[in-house]
Amino acid sequence: MLKKDCIQIGSFKRGKHNKITDVHGVTVGNVTLNDGEVQTGVTAIKPHQGNIFKEKVIASSHVFNGFGKTTGLIQIDELGTLETPIILTNTLSVGDCYRGLTTYMLHSNPEIGETTGTVNPVVAECNDMSLNNIRKMNIKSDHVIEALYNASADFEEGSVGAGRGMKCFDLKGGVGSSSRIVSYSHGDYTIGILTLTNFGKLSSFVMNGDPIGERLKKSLEILESESEQGSIIMVVATDLPVTQSQLNRIIKRTGVGLSRTGSFLGNGSGDLAIGFSTANKGKGEEEGLNILHSIPEADLDQAFEATVEATEEAILHSMQLAETVTGKGGRTLYNLQEVVDKTE
Amino acid sequence: MLKKDCIQIGSFKRGKHNKITDVHGVTVGNVTLNDGEVQTGVTAIKPHQGNIFKEKVIASSHVFNGFGKTTGLIQIDELGTLETPIILTNTLSVGDCYRGLTTYMLHSNPEIGETTGTVNPVVAECNDMSLNNIRKMNIKSDHVIEALYNASADFEEGSVGAGRGMKCFDLKGGVGSSSRIVSYSHGDYTIGILTLTNFGKLSSFVMNGDPIGERLKKSLEILESESEQGSIIMVVATDLPVTQSQLNRIIKRTGVGLSRTGSFLGNGSGDLAIGFSTANKGKGEEEGLNILHSIPEADLDQAFEATVEATEEAILHSMQLAETVTGKGGRTLYNLQEVVDKTE
């Protein structure tokens, strides 16, 4: 299998592990279901290790193409805060993950629904029906809780968790991550990306500027999707001190990285970004006035570029690290490197 | 109890039953849970009696204040279509309703997840924790299916279905409906509204221009909510031939009706509208080009005014028709007329 570091997008310095978990406090957990026609899972992203409901983080979302079923975005955009981990799964299991995440939050916050109002569970999805019998709705709410307890800074990428059954450019997609360091006079910060990739047709695939997809398609007999029915979820984590509005501007740049891999944001694709910043933790919870630190607007350019790079690289990682999987109806989706090796 | 027709908002002609189901084909079903500290339920709205997944209807949504957990709005806004019934419930049960609605859709559409991609379940909620032990998550996915099978043109309003535990202006809220007829040279059409009301503080309550809430508050010892933690869901149905954009403009006017009852769109309130038009049924499903009928833009004024009236009236109906309920912790929310009678 291709090693993660054989692909080098752009010029920014990478974080220590080149993963979203390079942002201090962020952890990721996977639960993978791998049993014949059941090829699916759950990926959980925790923004920090404290009580997230009590120490909300600044957050924002952006929908590039809304053919998707995500929950929680409306409240993120109204209040600018995230108060739960983010759960990724397959499309028809959003409801069960909502239940699982709610259960988890109620357990650690006895005041929810008693004295504080409710909680806003954030669940996003892609449709893994190519490999997974999605109609069976195999994800149970306990899988969410398991993924949350599994979460660590050192997590697997590729055909794992929610990425198990995903297809990207007609090859195997899944979970991919990357990170970048931005440096200012006021400090160094990390921007980390985790993508769940499930979009694109082979002929469009561009790897680091090289339109390799066209060549692969010509030399292979891979049946190309008739239409884009995929999706991509791009999660952006950072410790950069930003306002909700600045964060929104940053996460919109994931679309630039996505575009460079060959996506054209197809009609049937649910393409969206969710971001959070851990820098002003606890916003909105203090007595008196909140004190919010934020970078000057002109400093955003560096964060924009770093986000573009890390997104493109995270998408490529999701393919490099995704092992070949055979699932529903005996259909197989191949690892990118395997396909490259066959054709060269 | 106050009769529905004692309140007359505005000057437009009402539909036959003054309900959302005056729009031909629309039906509504309730499942009500009434057992001590369990005071909650499900309300299901079917846009028409055919296969909704195959005959999608034009749809749009608008968020006035996004402190809410609704699912399905992103795709409605991207594609401009609704492909499932709309389910209303309590906040923490959105996941179970998502599962229930998905199960219902899979049952009648074996091609979902096999040949057609997935389905976009639309579930909206308010927080009924005043009367209901919401943490128990008592709604099960079967309740959704039951509500859908219950659905009929002649449905109950008030403290029923999702409205069972709702609180409006510190009195009993719930499900309320109303309708209006708009007349043009090209025909007569119906605009129907169904509201799930769970917002407001008593002192703000205005009934048909009369600031009755202030008076009620002075003469009663009702403890006013310290802050708005409510919500309102406003569902707009019509057979008016409109584009997605025109429909969006229409449903935004529900906010005007809402404002006139005394709401100020409180910080903690999830205030939103979801609308659909049955007039161009099947949009997006034909071979070749779609033929779409739509009213001239200038004709919208009449639809705007009718929507304002019907929304204000539907909210008042939700209170008039909501019987007094005692729930969690022995707390009681009173029917509006009872309170009026006591103070006069």
Place this chain on the structure above:
Amino acid sequence: MLKKDCIQIGSFKRGKHNKITDVHGVTVGNVTLNDGEVQTGVTAIKPHQGNIFKEKVIASSHVFNGFGKTTGLIQIDELGTLETPIILTNTLSVGDCYRGLTTYMLHSNPEIGETTGTVNPVVAECNDMSLNNIRKMNIKSDHVIEALYNASADFEEGSVGAGRGMKCFDLKGGVGSSSRIVSYSHGDYTIGILTLTNFGKLSSFVMNGDPIGERLKKSLEILESESEQGSIIMVVATDLPVTQSQLNRIIKRTGVGLSRTGSFLGNGSGDLAIGFSTANKGKGEEEGLNILHSIPEADLDQAFEATVEATEEAILHSMQLAETVTGKGGRTLYNLQEVVDKTE
């Protein structure tokens, strides 16, 4: 003529002069053209008395109905800052006001277009064609500069400045203002509103909950507009420490106040709000990190309610204080009190 204080909306304390200029530093200037069929003008609002381009203020906008030609909103919403005064005028004169405001800004900022990029002039408008020969485009760029030099805390309301030719509920509209004080543990703050009113049909007019418009229409022979071709611009100023996102939430509540006067946001109406906060002046301009003060989200409820009240009252002031004007084609629009007096 009706005195300004005969109308009392809501319960919040008013600012000293009950005007937008109660927000410290804010000034307003009018230039009025009153010559037969020329009944129009310019109203200029300065957010503070320093160099606005160098000391930008946090700003936001919201479009309720976009039948309008305002400039500058896109950049306000992207960057969250206002860097010029706000100019109000008639629809066809937006270009000349853009030139006038640009000239003014270039004069006091020699670095614009040399070392700092350009400037974002904010100009909003209503259509005063009922009384004004708008096709003549009588506003010249010098009128903008004159209005800016005229600006003071003590400004006139009614049929002055941009309000000269405006029509509201088929009566005389114009410029109206109001203010409210909000009180928190962390301090008292002012919210000021200035409205330019040019919307509505007489029969819809509601004064402080009283549907007076219907009665006036019955007893008078006022020809009602066939359709809404009006607009309203609502400018919100405050010294409340808020983020761009919080400010956006506040200014959206102007729509609630507007709704209570009888507007239904007609198809042909350009209804929008522009707001700014002077509390974190200079945002984005410091070296290193910005320090931003903001109120907790829950504190917004009070600001929401105060905004609703002040908006409703400012609209009523625009009518109370607007003297009767005869303009183009000998058409006359009457002061509200005159009409009330005639019918009682």
Place this chain on the structure above:
Amino acid sequence: MLKKDCIQIGSFKRGKHNKITDVHGVTVGNVTLNDGEVQTGVTAIKPHQGNIFKEKVIASSHVFNGFGKTTGLIQIDELGTLETPIILTNTLSVGDCYRGLTTYMLHSNPEIGETTGTVNPVVAECNDMSLNNIRKMNIKSDHVIEALYNASADFEEGSVGAGRGMKCFDLKGGVGSSSRIVSYSHGDYTIGILTLTNFGKLSSFVMNGDPIGERLKKSLEILESESEQGSIIMVVATDLPVTQSQLNRIIKRTGVGLSRTGSFLGNGSGDLAIGFSTANKGKGEEEGLNILHSIPEADLDQAFEATVEATEEAILHSMQLAETVTGKGGRTLYNLQEVVDKTE
């Protein structure tokens, strides 16, 4: 100079002239000011050759990054129609162009401001201060009228019209155009793009997948911009029968093409798209109901891809065809081919 056809992006068939004017009825006119430190101009795009105010076209806009001063977008997005030609110019001349375009519209439509309300002039801009003394505001309203009378199907690209002073990737930018044919069972249609390019830093420039900018920067001593203060306006014309919402989805894909040239949507860049479809001309003007033809949603994928290709190519054309210009302060921006020739 590089010939236009030496660059071939993607696989769709081009229109006859590979310009926006391949869409039947569309014409473009330039007025160029070339006099020492005055290097600026006006570009006018007419959607069709009839009376645009009377025969409005379906239209939509999308803002990728709102550091820009465009007029008219709010109304386009509310009503979904364009009722004037589109004018492009430099930032500080938006006001004069608004006046010029208004004058032009009033001249051909005596009913504006008398019986029909006003008109919504659409003017977009980039900041050409690198080469042009923008503070002089040299564009007069007559230049707009001249550009409109100049308009023809066969127009010049490069350092002409509004493109005269523009800078793209630190080289000479300007006006560039391209077109694509999309084919369906129901017919062939054209998508045409015109871009006004003024963005990017040299090291980011990617030509058809090749990161040529980095190499050029190393071998040349071109001083790179410290920050993005540019912009890009992307105008999309088509005869594809689409609703406003579908058109909006199409024009959002210009961002994908833009991303592939190396833009990262810099903080200081006003990046936006305006599109129109001539297919349902006259929408909203008929008696009775409008009949609107639209393609099925799934047909959009082809339109999306064609838009991506044409946008990328139009941007490259703007550079290929832009002659070297020396302007303000003796500063010179070079044609791309000249620079390539020097370094190879």
